[in-house]
Amino acid sequence: MPDLEAILLVGGQGTRLRPLTLGTPKPLLPTAGVPFLAHQLARARSFGVRRIVFATSYKAAMFEPVFGDGAAFGLSIEYMTEETPLGTGGAIRNAAQALGSPPDAPVLVLNGDILSGHDIGDQVRTHVAGQAAVTLHLTEVDDPTRFGCVPTDGDGRVTAFLEKTPDPVTNRINAGCYVFTRSVIDAIPEGEVVSVERQTFPGLIESGALVLGYADRTYWLDVGTPAAFVKGSRDLVLGRLASPALPGPAGERLLLAGAEVAPEAEVGGGTVVGAGARVFAGASVSGSILLDGCVVEEGAVVSDSVVGAGARVCAGAVLRDAMVGDRAVVGCHNELQAGARIWPEVELPARAVRFSSDV
Ligand code: GDD
Ligand code: MG
Numbered sequence: 503m504p505d506l507e508a509i510l511l512v513g514g515q516g517t518r519l520r521p522l523t524l525g526t527p528k529p530l531l532p533t534a535g536v537p538f539l540a541h542q543l544a545r546a547r548s549f550g551v552r553r554i555v556f557a558t559s560y561k562a563a564m565f566e567p568v569f570g571d572g573a574a575f576g577l578s579i580e581y582m583t584e585e586t587p588l589g590t591g592g593a594i595r596n597a598a599q600a601l602g603s604p605p606d607a608p609v610l611v612l613n614g615d616i617l618s619g620h621d622i623g624d625q626v627r628t629h630v631a632g633q634a635a636v637t638l639h640l641t642e643v644d645d646p647t648r649f650g651c652v653p654t655d656g657d658g659r660v661t662a663f664l665e666k667t668p669d670p671v672t673n674r675i676n677a678g679c680y681v682f683t684r685s686v687i688d689a690i691p692e693g694e695v696v697s698v699e700r701q702t703f704p705g706l707i708e709s710g711a712l713v714l715g716y717a718d719r720t721y722w723l724d725v726g727t728p729a730a731f732v733k734g735s736r737d738l739v740l741g742r743l744a745s746p747a748l749p750g751p752a753g754e755r756l757l758l759a760g761a762e763v764a765p766e767a768e769v770g771g772g773t774v775v776g777a778g779a780r781v782f783a784g785a786s787v788s789g790s791i792l793l794d795g796c797v798v799e800e801g802a803v804v805s806d807s808v809v810g811a812g813a814r815v816c817a818g819a820v821l822r823d824a825m826v827g828d829r830a831v832v833g834c835h836n837e838l839q840a841g842a843r844i845w846p847e848v849e850l851p852a853r854a855v856r857f858s859s860d861v
Contacts, residue, residue, distance in 0.1 A: 512614035513559030534738035544746035549622035557593040591696030605685035613678030619720035629681040639679040650676030663703040736772030
């Protein structure tokens with residue numbers, strides 16, 4: 503395949519991942535030990551992408567210090583910033599000013615929060631062979647109401663695009679990876695707030711343009727919620743999804759530089775122990791992300807959770823499906839469950855006594 507250009511949408515606020523995203527944009531959150539985007543960049547490169555334009559807005563200045571000109575990733579990276587967020591379509595149109603592709607060339611567009619095992623090269627070939635305006639990667643999920651619902655006809659032609667509808671007509675959804683014919687991007691109004699999901703795609707379908715679906719059932723995950731973010735990291739560490747950004751699956755756990763795990767601690771299930779983080783004897787950690795410099799003390803239990811950088815989970819505390827912000831302290835014997843979130847620097851006092859009604 504000839505060199506392909508891509509636009510990466512990374513301007514969202516990552517609201518559902520607060521407090522992690524208060525200081526770091528979602529695409530830069532450490533995932534299996536590297537910034538999330540490293541996985542998408544390496545994967546795009548493996549399918550022939552050589553030049554990527556980042557469409558930034560929220561915390562825009564934080565991207566370039568991490569990815570630079572892209573040379574370390576075998577890519578050339580450009581940064582285009584919206585002063586105020588222009589929505590997905592406005593962001594694509596704005597970023598397209600930095601593209602060199604001619605009007606009839608395919609351009610890849612990626613949501614910046616997706617882990618996917620699909621064959622991008624095959625999606626591009628489907629687009630080119632079908633002479634489509636846009637070709638959407640589609641996947642199937644149990645709950646399509648949280649996504650763009652995308653019915654197709656027997657030939658793979660997209661017949662409607664229903665963003666976050668309460669009445670989905672199929673479980674097949676927009677997986678957030680598009681091939682656009684360049685001229686179709688140029689037709690999006692410039693400098694305006696536009697949603698591809700609510701305006702561009704429905705408009706193209708309405709006008710009779712050919713919008714194709716590229717459906718498959720490989721690994722797919724939008725890491726935009728706490729549970730999904732933790733799952734994505736876990737799956738990469740365990741090798742459930744191979745990432746060219748990693749040397750290989752780490753196995754049960756990934757220990758970063760200077761991480762210390764006491765021999766009597768149990769750490770597994772795809773957990774990442776961040777640089778300089780410490781897990782004390784008798785602690786049990788599974789399927790979780792321990793960020794740099796955090797501490798999990800004796801007898802604490804942490805499962806499917808995120809412990810922020812420099813945070814402390816004190817002795818006997820229990821975290822299940824919880825997120826603890828940077829430098830926060832969860833005092834002894836507290837129990838945080840089912841989506842509980844602690845904001846950065848907050849200190850939960852110890853619970854000195856455990857009541858018989860506690861479970
Ligand atoms: N530059 C820029 N400007 N980027 C934006 C903006 C903006 O104004 N708004 C959103 N983005 C980026 C986000 O950073 C993210 O990478 C991507 O666009 C999608 O935004 P999300 O906020 O993650 O959307 P979603 O997950 O609710 O829904 C989207 O993705 C689903 C698949 O995961 C939609 O495209 C759905 O149709 C789709 O099913
Ligand atoms: Mg998303």
